[in-house]
Amino acid sequence: MLVNRKLILAHFWLAFGGFGLALLLGAWQMFVRSPLYAWISNPEWYYRSLTAHGTVMGYVFPTLVAMGFGYAITESALQQRLVGVRWAWAGFWLIVLGAVMAMVPVALGRASVLYTFYPPLIGNAFYYVGVVLVVVGSWIWVALMSINLRVWRREHPGEPVPLAMFANVAGSYLWAWTAVGAALELLLQIIPVALGWKTTIDAGLARVFFSWTLHAIVYFWLMPTYIAYYTIVPRAIGGRLYSDSMGRIAFILFLIVAMPIGIHHTFADPQVGAGFKFIHSAFTALVALPTLLTVFTICASVEIAGRLRGGRGLFGWIAVLPWKNPIMLAVAFSFVLLGFGGAGGLINMSYQLDTTVHNTQWITGHFHLIFGGAIVIMYFAIAYDLWPHLTGRALPDLRLARAQLWLWFVGMIVTTFPWHWVGILGMPRRMAYYDYADPAISPQAFSVTLSAIGAIILLISGLLFLFILATAHRQTATEAGAYRFSVAVHPPTTVPIALNTFALWVALMIGLTVTNYGYPIAVLASRPDTSVPAVYVGAQ
């Protein structure tokens, strides 16, 4: 029962439109810093572009996908009209306003500080205020998810919350709390300096605040993908979900352990002591658990689909899977890329191994593989799956969709594998150009060229994706029927209260963040001698 289709489509179109622009910038960056192009005449353009690329890809695009998908889940999984539609539109327009407000100073070269902010570099205040508005807009969505679930519970006392909605609300709480780290950094530290009320700032404390957001935000990006694994894939390929409870446990684990691990981003920082680095390293290992559980459950669910289609033997069920179905293709690609990306993540989580790759191109390769690969490919799948229900029209041609997914998968590998390799060779991140004539850098030239070619493949795939979605609006009308989610092999009739509510888990999430972050933040905040002069960007 998708009533507010316009609202959902507005979120998806803004998300994917922004994604297209940011992808174009990304491909341009890969090209100009590769040996395929002579040195860029003004490196400042590169950092402008990089700031826009990171801000849109990191803050605007996934947030809008999670919001649009969240509204779709609320109406279809709970089978009730969305409560608070006006508020939802207000949240949407706040994001539009915030995104424009942030991007204008970036386009003018007044805020080339990159999406990680890292003070004491300080850009134009409108950039930071714009980012805050984007986050505030998304917090309206968080509140609406919670309110809509409450409305449903009142009418269905004691019933198990549908898994899609349970996961969706978990994701919204995770986002609300993880955004607090960057919000504290922006509101208490950066914006007062950007407005000129203060001229000094504690750069070390800012990095600790930001790490609170920077890691868990990845799990917020991941949420729609995991929701799609559990609640779309088994239905779309004609199988059943192996276990409903394991899904709930996985999402609860993400909620609890995504936050208290962010200090692994500051392994090489001088302002955090060794003890908390070890604690966060150990907790980072823990976050692999929900993913390992998910890999099992989804593989088992896919196997059920294969067996139901008559597949036999140890591997025979794989051959009979519906490989022509874009969702099948997408989940397979996503899992392969998640495997490589996850293995890289386990390397980064160890202090000793991280020292060889910290802040090299390995890290950029790693998070592009996880986000661009494993995560975004499922955003495509979600769009393909939902589109007929939103537009009332079938997708134009599944062959195009399959070609798009193949291009993305191949493009991701061609881009990120050499990227990892040059990182091992010691190539630093975020540079507008490299001197490939230097004998110490010239061995990296071939790999960087490959990466740039991969970026062009990705750009073609991204444009093809937008083309498919746009032309779908002009197809002949069909009746797509109600939007449904997967059914478990053993559908839950009763669920333990712990797997049906959030109070305990939210308390644990906040508690663990306080124990793992409270001391480092308190120590740094109470030291009087750590504030340093701000360095304004673009003020010359």
Next chain:
Amino acid sequence: MTVQDGHHGAEVAERTEKRWAMISIIIIVMLVLLAAFAGIHQATMPQARVETTDPARLHLSGEFVESNLGTAAEADGTVTVRAIGQQYSFTPSCILVPAQTPVTLRATSADVVHGILIQGTNVNTMLVPGYVSEQFMRFEKTGDHLMPCQEFCSFGHEGMWGKVKVIDKTEFASRAKNRGRLSCVGE
């Protein structure tokens, strides 16, 4: 596996699931133990203490005044390197160290966040203004390494490259005789 309905199927599914969950937990515990073991038994450990310094007064007094930057031979046979990063260079821009000698790197930033990465090694640390970074290193072989700044530090970041020159231990000792601060700038 066939899709089974009813009580028995649910039990089988649950048992399989629990087994997998146990395997997952064992994998994770092994990884944490491995990391802890490597941390305790290897040289690469995060710096133990948090030290602060005022970036606005680095040039006036204290260990990071210009005349004290570079490589110092200590009485106990070890070597200390002091360096600063600023937009858009390192001082000294070429760091001279002896091979097969324990070296302590102490560095900080005079303005924004920078980073030191010595290519071909696992020496890698952030330079955060207001704080002192300390790394223990040891170079086995002589030779040159590039040392780029690894964190975006504004529009000149791509030009911020230093160098590390590792020379023979005895050659270093003869150059260190006059007890000054050594570097390889201009070599």
